[in-house]
Amino acid sequence: MHREGLTKRFGMEPPRLARLLRALEAGYSPSNPYHNSAHAADVLRNLHVLLHGARLTEHYLDPLGLLAAYFAAIVHDYGHHGLTNDFLVATSHPLALRYNDRCPLESHHCAAAFSLIAERPDLDALAGLSRAQRAAFRKQVGCCGAPDVEAPAAPEAPVPRDDAERLLSLQVALKVADLGHLGAELEAHKRWLRCLEEEFFGQGDRERQLGLPISPLFDRSKQGVSKSQARLGLG
Ligand SMILES: [Zn+2]
Numbered sequence: 001m002h003r004e005g006l007t008k009r010f011g012m013e014p015p016r017l018a019r020l021l022r023a024l025e026a027g028y029s030p031s032n033p034y035h036n037s038a039h040a041a042d043v044l045r046n047l048h049v050l051l052h053g054a055r056l057t058e059h060y061l062d063p064l065g066l067l068a069a070y071f072a073a074i075v076h077d078y079g080h081h082g083l084t085n086d087f088l089v090a091t092s093h094p095l096a097l098r099y100n101d102r103c104p105l106e107s108h109h110c111a112a113a114f115s116l117i118a119e120r121p122d123l124d125a126l127a128g129l130s131r132a133q134r135a136a137f138r139k140q141v142g143c144c145g146a147p148d149v150e151a152p153a154a155p156e157a158p159v160p161r162d163d164a165e166r167l168l169s170l171q172v173a174l175k176v177a178d179l180g181h182l183g184a185e186l187e188a189h190k191r192w193l194r195c196l197e198e199e200f201f202g203q204g205d206r207e208r209q210l211g212l213p214i215s216p217l218f219d220r221s222k223q224g225v226s227k228s229q230a231r232l233g234l235g
Pocket of ligand 1: 039043076077178
């Protein structure tokens with residue numbers, strides 16, 4: 001953010017930004033084998049490479065959009081419980097009840113991060129943004145993290161036709177960054193996969209304890225995701 005000139009442009013105080021980032025990092029449980037702060041950092045790095053490598057910053061992102069994209073990656077799994085939406089819904093988890101069973105995780109990550117900033121003014125690194133900038137920032141972060149990617153952006157269109165297409169392209173970029181381990185070197189990919197598999201097995205253990213059907217690939221006595229190509233993309 002500093003190197004891109006964003007901290008200076010938007011008047012973000014480095015100490016306050018550092019406090020915010022530390023607080024957000026603390027919202028990633030280290031007990032999650034996969035959905036922890038290392039995953040968030042990896043996705044942020046992937047998104048940075050994608051945005052610049054594909055030169056999306058030229059037509060798709062103004063500086064505020066770039067800030068929103070980075071922030072969306074940072075918070076995209078904030079407060080993750082190491083459990084899937086299906087499990088949260090099946091067990092009537094408070095998050096499933098709060099969001100009426102509609103993508104409770106994705107709804108929670110963004111809402112919880114903005115709630116943190118609202119409750120802790122000492123963390124509000126965005127205080128220098130105007131009201132209009134804040135509204136645009138919030139909309140873009142919310143849309144980046146939204147689960148309802150409906151259609152791919154037209155690959156032949158070098159310039160977005162409207163804001164909807166611009167936001168859709170950013171959603172796709174963040175999703176690709178989220179699955180970045182699939183494109184990593186084989187050993188790195190295997191390490192991420194083992195972490196994901198262990199998290200899935202942990203949920204499978206809970207499903208067994210609760211007498212619920214064990215989700216496919218979540219049963220540690222059977223084949224997991226590291227032996228299957230069927231659900232590698234989850235995460
Ligand atoms: Zn993720």
